[in-house]
Amino acid sequence: MVEIKTEQSIDEMRAAGRVVAHALAAVRDAARVGVSLLELDRVARGVLAGAGATSPFLGYRPHFAPVPFPGVICASVNDAIVHGVPDGRRLRDGDLVSIDCGARLGGWVGDAAVSFTVGRPRPADLRLIETAEAALAAGIAAAVPGNRIGDIAHAVGTVCRAAGYGIPEDFGGHGIGRSMHEDPSVPNEGRPGRGMELRPGMVLAIEPMVTAGGGDEYRCDGDGWTLRTVDGSRAAHAEHTVAITADGPRILTAL
Ligand code: MG
Ligand code: MG
Numbered sequence: 209m210v211e212i213k214t215e216q217s218i219d220e221m222r223a224a225g226r227v228v229a230h231a232l233a234a235v236r237d238a239a240r241v242g243v244s245l246l247e248l249d250r251v252a253r254g255v256l257a258g259a260g261a262t263s264p265f266l267g268y269r270p271h272f273a274p275v276p277f278p279g280v281i282c283a284s285v286n287d288a289i290v291h292g293v294p295d296g297r298r299l300r301d302g303d304l305v306s307i308d309c310g311a312r313l314g315g316w317v318g319d320a321a322v323s324f325t326v327g328r329p330r331p332a333d334l335r336l337i338e339t340a341e342a343a344l345a346a347g348i349a350a351a352v353p354g355n356r357i358g359d360i361a362h363a364v365g366t367v368c369r370a371a372g373y374g375i376p377e378d379f380g381g382h383g384i385g386r387s388m389h390e391d392p393s394v395p396n397e398g399r400p401g402r403g404m405e406l407r408p409g410m411v412l413a414i415e416p417m418v419t420a421g422g423g424d425e426y427r428c429d430g431d432g433w434t435l436r437t438v439d440g441s442r443a444a445h446a447e448h449t450v451a452i453t454a455d456g457p458r459i460l461t462a463l
Pocket of ligand 1: 308309319320321415447
């Protein structure tokens with residue numbers, strides 16, 4: 209079931225989304241060569257706690273997970289696509305880092321992700337990140353009343369494929385509100401004009417993921433969480449929580 213949010217609820221979701229934006233900015237600011245993923249998790253914990261927010265990631269245990277998620281961020285480095293567990297690994301020169309973060313505030317959830325490099329960037333990584341961001345922007349632009357879920361999926365997928373990248377199958381965006389994952393699901397590839405019609409008050413997390421090697425397959429690490437490319441190529445991820453409004457898309461997780 210898709211919950212239609214009131215304008216006031218969307219304003220409240222914006223407050224949660226702003227906490228996510230601040231947490232991601234703080235993590236990005238703290239990320240440099242030699243810093244561990246656990247330290248980045250601690251930075252995000254500090255921002256959430258300071259804002260009076262809690263984490264929808266911490267302790268999350270969907271059906272596929274053998275253990276509850278141990279962090280407030282997912283930290284996915286290089287060939288890790290999404291769901292990377294923040295551990296003692298220290299960032300190295302040229303790493304490509306994707307950070308996904310959520311916050312729950314006043315009963316509402318925000319969810320967003322950014323990708324960036326540390327140290328000297330590889331040009332190929334910058335292009336990968338730019339493509340994920342461009343796909344996200346295209347998806348957001350399609351998030352208008354009267355369009356359908358398939359229009360968002362098509363917009364996202366077209367940008368990723370045009371760049372020659374893979375799109376991990378099975379994973380994509382989702383409705384969001386009082387829970388992190390609500391209906392409908394928002395695939396990263398699809399046919400225009402298909403699927404549920406978008407209406408004002410729907411709130412969606414749109415989240416393109418791209419793999420440099422062009423493969424759509426992934427494998428799961430022994431930790432039961434981290435999803436990696438099969439060919440070892442690098443991946444990037446970008447995400448915003450977006451409200452559908454009569455005035456157009458409203459990004460709830462921007463700074
Ligand atoms: Mg996310
Ligand atoms: Mg999400």
